[in-house]
Amino acid sequence: MNDAVLVVGAGPTGLSAAHGVASVGRRVVLVEKQDTLGGAPILSGYAKLVPSGEWAKDAIGRMVKRVEDSPLVEIHKGARVTKLGGDAGNFNATLSNGKTVSAGAVILGTGFTHFDAINKPEWGFGTYADVVTTTQVEQMVGAGKIACPSDGRTPERVCILLCVGSRDRQIGREWCSKICCTVSTNLAMEIKELSPETDVYIYYMDIRTFGLYEDKFYWKSQEEFKTKFVKARIAEVTMAPDGKRLLVKGEDTLVKRPIVIPFDLVVHAIGMDPNEDNPEIAKVFGVGLEKHGFIDRDEQYTSTFSSTRRGIYVGGAALAPEDIDTCISHGLAMAMRAVGEMAASRHQRAA
Amino acid sequence: MATYAEMVEIYEDIKSDFRYDHELNGCLNCGICTATCPSAQFYDYSPREIVQLLWTENVEQIYDAMQEKIWACAQCMTCAARCPFKNSPGGLVAIMREVAIKHGMQSAKDVLRPFGRVMLKLITTGNQLSPDMIQPDHFPDWGPNIQKVSGDLKILRKAIPMKTLQTTDTAWEVSLKTSVEMYTIWEMTGVLKQLETMDENLYDVIEDFIEEKREEYADWLEEQEDNKEDA
Numbered sequence: 398m399n400d401a402v403l404v405v406g407a408g409p410t411g412l413s414a415a416h417g418v419a420s421v422g423r424r425v426v427l428v429e430k431q432d433t434l435g436g437a438p439i440l441s442g443y444a445k446l447v448p449s450g451e452w453a454k455d456a457i458g459r460m461v462k463r464v465e466d467s468p469l470v471e472i473h474k475g476a477r478v479t480k481l482g483g484d485a486g487n488f489n490a491t492l493s494n495g496k497t498v499s500a501g502a503v504i505l506g507t508g509f510t511h512f513d514a515i516n517k518p519e520w521g522f523g524t525y526a527d528v529v530t531t532t533q534v535e536q537m538v539g540a541g542k543i544a545c546p547s548d549g550r551t552p553e554r555v556c557i558l559l560c561v562g563s564r565d566r567q568i569g570r571e572w573c574s575k576i577c578c579t580v581s582t583n584l585a586m587e588i589k590e591l592s593p594e595t596d597v598y599i600y601y602m603d604i605r606t607f608g609l610y611e612d613k614f615y616w617k618s619q620e621e622f623k624t625k626f627v628k629a630r631i632a633e634v635t636m637a638p639d640g641k642r643l644l645v646k647g648e649d650t651l652v653k654r655p656i657v658i659p660f661d662l663v664v665h666a667i668g669m670d671p672n673e674d675n676p677e678i679a680k681v682f683g684v685g686l687e688k689h690g691f692i693d694r695d696e697q698y699t700s701t702f703s704s705t706r707r708g709i710y711v712g713g714a715a716l717a718p719e720d721i722d723t724c725i726s727h728g729l730a731m732a733m734r735a736v737g738e739m740a741a742s743r744h745q746r747a748a
Numbered sequence: 749m750a751t752y753a754e755m756v757e758i759y760e761d762i763k764s765d766f767r768y769d770h771e772l773n774g775c776l777n778c779g780i781c782t783a784t785c786p787s788a789q790f791y792d793y794s795p796r797e798i799v800q801l802l803w804t805e806n807v808e809q810i811y812d813a814m815q816e817k818i819w820a821c822a823q824c825m826t827c828a829a830r831c832p833f834k835n836s837p838g839g840l841v842a843i844m845r846e847v848a849i850k851h852g853m854q855s856a857k858d859v860l861r862p863f864g865r866v867m868l869k870l871i872t873t874g875n876q877l878s879p880d881m882i883q884p885d886h887f888p889d890w891g892p893n894i895q896k897v898s899g900d901l902k903i904l905r906k907a908i909p910m911k912t913l914q915t916t917d918t919a920w921e922v923s924l925k926t927s928v929e930m931y932t933i934w935e936m937t938g939v940l941k942q943l944e945t946m947d948e949n950l951y952d953v954i955e956d957f958i959e960e961k962r963e964e965y966a967d968w969l970e971e972q973e974d975n976k977e978d979a
Contacts, residue, residue, distance in 0.1 A: 655785070
């Protein structure tokens with residue numbers, strides 16, 4: 398019986414799980430494939446987080462520091478798990494850096510991959526410099542300046558297209574990415590803060606600012622920041638004859654006519670894909686994937702956060718599109734599962 | 749004007765088409781179909797409206813749309829390529845048009861009347877165009893740009909490394925056997941039945957033609973048998 402827990406992935410989920418396990422005095426081996434800890438919020442340079450409004454580098458930075466400072470957490474950066482042998486209670490993992498790890502349980506916080514907007518060519522990403530993604534605008538907000546990449550001008554009009562890579566059977570994305578509506582309304586407000594002259598439009602199919610995000614983000618972006626919401630899915634983005642502005646064609650579903658509006662900057666609210674490494678992860682850890690390609694889970698009510706393999710837990714955006722706050726609670730829940738299961742088998746053997 | 753019961757029957761015919769469930773999955777009213785629709789730019793036609801009418805089973809409005817709107821669709825199917833639900837508004841229009849024909853709706857007759865000559869050629873010969881007929885003067889509906897393309901058609905054809913005009917003479921000389929097989933196909937797929945509903949006079953002309961060809965074919969077969977016996 399090994400008392401350590403192997404945590405794979407050092408984003409919000411993995412960092413939370415690692416801390417949870419260490420907080421009850423168990424050892425943690427944390428493996429992260431990138432050279433930097435923090436996951437998508439840090440690696441993709443997110444600006445202020447929803448709903449706290451804290452800068453990602455501060456908020457997630459504290460989570461990283463807490464884990465780095467813990468004497469119980471052994472960290473392997475730039476490393477992957479290449480092999481996992483053994484069973485629940487007695488796993489042994491081989492890492493790409495040559496090290497081997499013994500662990501009683503495994504926690505997968507392997508997260509997601511941002512949708513690559515080039516897969517919706519009719520919306521102009523990759524064709525026009527001034528078509529960007531929400532992560533790029535997050536980086537602009539982080540740098541303190543909203544500008545068109547083509548010539549650096551401040552945009553007079555910005556539109557955000559929701560559901561890019563979500564809710565789209567044409568490209569096999571039959572899921573809602575859950576966070577893009579809230580992130581987009583948050584970005585609309587941040588754009589307006591940095592550039593009060595800029596008008597922001599959001600094109601939507603539905604607005605899913607779930608729970609308390611309704612008034613804090615959706616309503617606030619309209620009432621205080623004058624964001625315009627147009628119920629339309631865009632047909633295509635083309636270049637205006639002036640070679641500068643982008644023409645966004647949609648149906649104004651309220652007046653029921655096709656309408657073309659020029660914009661300076663078009664933002665794709667990109668969704669969350671299953672981690673592009675999931676086929677490899679499934680093979681190495683011997684866990685199943687669900688039909689969309691996310692990692693599959695066991696029965697949730699009494700086998701909470703179990704993968705399809707005993708002793709391996711999975712949570713956060715590895716399971717499905719998820720927001721950061723929920724990922725953090727998944728991490729703690731998985732820590733509870735892992736140490737709980739190990740304690741139970743120890744009692745069993747003692748009896 | 750149809751009675752409500754007739755309208756319901758028309759709707760049931762649309763809904764029971766074997767393609768219906770494949771073409772209509774649901775609708776979020778996002779409008780991407782109408783935004784991308786070339787016909788919606790010019791006519792009082794909206795693919796989203798068609799989908800919504802069917803989805804909400806609005807039989808009166810469906811009947812109304814079949815009077816004029818559904819005939820504005822160009823069947824380019826861009827709507828189907830765009831819809832995030834993978835609906836096919838254009839495919840639904842195709843079903844509605846077939847049902848309009850089945851029910852002998854006046855709108856269908858009005859739309860199809862100018863195509864009588866094309867229909868006659870198509871059904872009797874399986875063809876209605878030979879390459880040398882592609883002359884801009886004959887097809888004003890192709891618009892002004894066709895002049896630019898067709899201006900050097902002879903030279904352009906020479907650039908194609910294969911024969912392009914070899915069917916000019918043979919286009920109308922369809923083999924008897926092929927013709928007869930074709931008539932069977934038109935018959936069995938219900939095309940002739942549709943034609944009868946739409947244009948009885950044209951149907952009679954074509955029926956006579958088919959009758960004649962079939963007799964010719966029967967004679968030819970007999971001749972073959974006789975030749976075999978003689979030999």
